[in-house]
Amino acid sequence: MSVIEDQRSVRRLHHDAGERPMITIWEATRACALVCQHCRADAQHHRNPRELTTEQGKALLDDIAGFGKPFPIVVMTGGDPFERPDLEELVTYGHNKGLHMALSPSVTPRMTPERLRALRAAGASAMSLSLDGCHPETHDSFRGVPGVFDKTLQAARWVRDAGFRLQINSTVTRATVHELPQLLELMVDLNASLWSVFFLVPTGRGQALQALTPEEVEDVLHWLHDVSDIIAVKTTEAPHYRRVVIQRTQNPAAGQSERGELYRELTAAVAPLREARIGAGALRRPRPPIEINSGRGFAFIDHVGDVYPSGFLPHKCGNVKEQSFREIYRTSPLLASLRDPDGFHGKCGRCEFHDLCGGSRSHAFAVTGDLLASDPTCVYQPGDAPVARE
Numbered sequence: 307m308s309v310i311e312d313q314r315s316v317r318r319l320h321h322d323a324g325e326r327p328m329i330t331i332w333e334a335t336r337a338c339a340l341v342c343q344h345c346r347a348d349a350q351h352h353r354n355p356r357e358l359t360t361e362q363g364k365a366l367l368d369d370i371a372g373f374g375k376p377f378p379i380v381v382m383t384g385g386d387p388f389e390r391p392d393l394e395e396l397v398t399y400g401h402n403k404g405l406h407m408a409l410s411p412s413v414t415p416r417m418t419p420e421r422l423r424a425l426r427a428a429g430a431s432a433m434s435l436s437l438d439g440c441h442p443e444t445h446d447s448f449r450g451v452p453g454v455f456d457k458t459l460q461a462a463r464w465v466r467d468a469g470f471r472l473q474i475n476s477t478v479t480r481a482t483v484h485e486l487p488q489l490l491e492l493m494v495d496l497n498a499s500l501w502s503v504f505f506l507v508p509t510g511r512g513q514a515l516q517a518l519t520p521e522e523v524e525d526v527l528h529w530l531h532d533v534s535d536i537i538a539v540k541t542t543e544a545p546h547y548r549r550v551v552i553q554r555t556q557n558p559a560a561g562q563s564e565r566g567e568l569y570r571e572l573t574a575a576v577a578p579l580r581e582a583r584i585g586a587g588a589l590r591r592p593r594p595p596i597e598i599n600s601g602r603g604f605a606f607i608d609h610v611g612d613v614y615p616s617g618f619l620p621h622k623c624g625n626v627k628e629q630s631f632r633e634i635y636r637t638s639p640l641l642a643s644l645r646d647p648d649g650f651h652g653k654c655g656r657c658e659f660h661d662l663c664g665g666s667r668s669h670a671f672a673v674t675g676d677l678l679a680s681d682p683t684c685v686y687q688p689g690d691a692p693v694a695r696e
């Protein structure tokens with residue numbers, strides 16, 4: 307079997323990724339009461355007067371619904387979308403159009419059980435919260451906000467009680483990576499539906515120091531595959547997780563002998579939980595990752611309506627106040643170049659996995675300044691996988 311033909315371990319899109327995104331992220335505002343250290347949005351305490359208005363937001367949702375079925379998922383993020391007083395109105399509008407509405411708020415006093423119930427009633431079905439460490443000290447210092455760890459645990463329970471599917475987002479850095487096994491236990495306790503593990507994109511000197519080495523990234527990706535029968539896992543800015551999943555599905559021992567100290571440490575730490583899950587018959591069928599990437603089945607609309615391939619690529623493709631989002635998504639030359647992995651440079655361009663992976667364009671750009679460069683966080687050398695050679 308060719309790696310490209312493996313349909314079991316990676317979910318393929320059933321439509322042309324150039325015609326319709328599967329996920330659209332809308333940064334509804336940059337306002338946020340927290341203003342965390344690592345905020346992608348460089349959040350502010352006040353809303354920007356140039357943000358999309360309620361009517362412009364509804365027009366955007368109309369535009370997205372115009373892609374047709376299967377409708378894209380719309381994730382309203384920020385900043386903190388709870389800063390918008392028209393959030394319920396917008397969620398109701400999108401839901402009535404048939405869109406799958408999801409929310410990615412911050413944990414602040416604006417999040418209350420009453421508001422969560424109102425948003426669930428308005429039609430939002432999924433909500434993600436950030437949890438980067440399993441101890442208050444780790445998470446609070448990462449977020450730069452004392453007490454936010456305990457409040458996030460409370461909020462996660464409110465989110466579940468309100469009937470949302472709960473996704474937990476965790477950023478992996480040198481400071482948090484050793485807590486992954488305990489974080490996993492916390493995910494299980496919180497009954498989270500999905501664990502989204504984000505690999506820090508180094509955009510400044512300090513952040514570069516916090517990023518894992520490519521070998522450590524590979525150790526974490528293999529470990530995530532191991533625990534994907536305990537909790538559903540997705541990775542953000544590490545699409546080569548799909549390559550690891552394919553390699554391990556076709557050969558469970560693939561790459562195991564080369565794994566490093568970090569992999570052995572994480573594996574040993576999770577052994578008691580694994581034994582308990584086996585004993586309880588609670589292992590699950592792993593959730594196959596989906597073949598989307600920046601600009602390819604995925605797009606980002608910022609608070610003033612500018613469209614980007616992702617929230618970590620500062621390459622503007624257009625503005626929804628001036629042009630239809632559908633038109634931007636379908637005709638942008640930049641987005642078209644991101645959908646053509648044969649045109650990627652270096653090993654990502656010639657890799658036999660690039661149709662399903664393609665590498666993190668954000669990591670490539672952050673490290674090299676070239677949007678189409680090879681992903682510097684991937685250890686794989688094209689042709690290395692025995693399955694690929696077959």
Ligand code: SF4
Nearest residue numbers: 654657663664665684
């Ligand atoms: S070389 Fe590039 S395309 Fe191939 S697995 Fe690594 S990141 Fe993905």
